[in-house]
Amino acid sequence: MDTETLSLPSPLRLSINLTDEQFWQLCSSNRDYRFERTAEGELIVMPPTGSDTGRRNIKITTQLEIWNSQSKLGIAFDSSTGFKLPNGAERSPDASWVKKERWESLTAEQQEKFAPLCPDFVIELRSPSDSLSQLQEKMREYINNGARLGWLIDRKNQRVEIYCPNKDVEIFSSPQNLSGKDVLPGFVLNLDEIW
Numbered sequence: 001m002d003t004e005t006l007s008l009p010s011p012l013r014l015s016i017n018l019t020d021e022q023f024w025q026l027c028s029s030n031r032d033y034r035f036e037r038t039a040e041g042e043l044i045v046m047p048p049t050g051s052d053t054g055r056r057n058i059k060i061t062t063q064l065e066i067w068n069s070q071s072k073l074g075i076a077f078d079s080s081t082g083f084k085l086p087n088g089a090e091r092s093p094d095a096s097w098v099k100k101e102r103w104e105s106l107t108a109e110q111q112e113k114f115a116p117l118c119p120d121f122v123i124e125l126r127s128p129s130d131s132l133s134q135l136q137e138k139m140r141e142y143i144n145n146g147a148r149l150g151w152l153i154d155r156k157n158q159r160v161e162i163y164c165p166n167k168d169v170e171i172f173s174s175p176q177n178l179s180g181k182d183v184l185p186g187f188v189l190n191l192d193e194i195w
Contacts, residue, residue, distance in 0.1 A: 012045040023090060024113055027082065034080070039087040039141075049079070053127040056155070059193050060123055061095045067180075067187040074099045074120070082114040085145040090114055091138065093122040097184065118145040121183055125194070126154045139163045149183040158195060 018026065018041070027035050034046040049057065061078045068076040079094045096119035103111070110116055122142045124135050132154065139150045143163050150163035160178060162170040174195070180187030 011047075014043040014045065015041070016043050017041060018043065020084070020114075034092060035090075036082075036092055037090040039085070039089040041088075050127060050129075053125065056194050057094050057125050060125060060153075060189065063189055064095050064097060064123075064187070067184065068097065071184075071186060072100070073184070075103045077119070083119060084114045084116045085118045085141070087141070087145055089141060089145075091142070093119065093142070094125045095123040097121040118142060118147050120146075120148045121180070122147050122150045124150070124152050126152065126156060128156065132157075136161070149180065151178060151189075153191070153194060155195060160191075 018037070023035070023037060023043075032048060034048070036044040036046070038044065057079055061076065065076045068074060075098050077093075077096045077098070079092060081096065082090050082092045083096070084090050098115070098117065099120050102117060102120070103115075106115055106117070119142070122139075124139060126132065126135055135152055135154075139152050139161065140163070142150050143165055147163070148165065152161040152163070154160065158174045160172045160175055162172070162178075176191055178189045178191065180189075
């Protein structure tokens with residue numbers, strides 16, 4: 001039997017009009033995929049994370065949650081969490097954190113679905129298939145929508161880009177750790193096992 005394989009770009013980007021409820025249902029009914037939506041309504045379908053990237057990502061989210069459990073300053077989230085940004089985009093950072101007061105100001109329904117806010121802090125961990133320019137654009141989008149600190153960890157090039165409002169992007173080559181500074185006081189991410 002002769003079969004042909006259809007190759008689709010990854011991530012797959014589709015122009016499709018979905019209401020917020022339809023997008024929520026799509027995500028809820030297809031948990032094996034990751035979906036995001038741009039501010040223009042373009043649907044982005046991403047494959048599940050590869051094992052090596054997932055292994056590194058859990059180390060990041062674990063460190064963030066341990067600090068958060070001790071500080072009790074906010075709520076930490078993993079990569080499967082979606083947020084509806086003020087510009088209308090729905091995004092899922094690889095790790096994120098929201099200040100406690102902002103989280104508690106949301107209704108129970110808002111907390112249950114895609115919270116209508118931009119996290120205070122976001123991390124994107126570049127996987128081998130990720131476009132660096134698209135991740136940089138995503139980081140700028142987070143900052144433009146209210147994030148106070150963002151880290152783009154680029155394993156391929158062994159560097160970190162740090163994003164803050166009203167500041168130029170800072171780039172560090174092969175740092176051993178990163179400080180949460182005044183946004184996450186006392187949080188230090190150890191990158192030894194991330195590289």
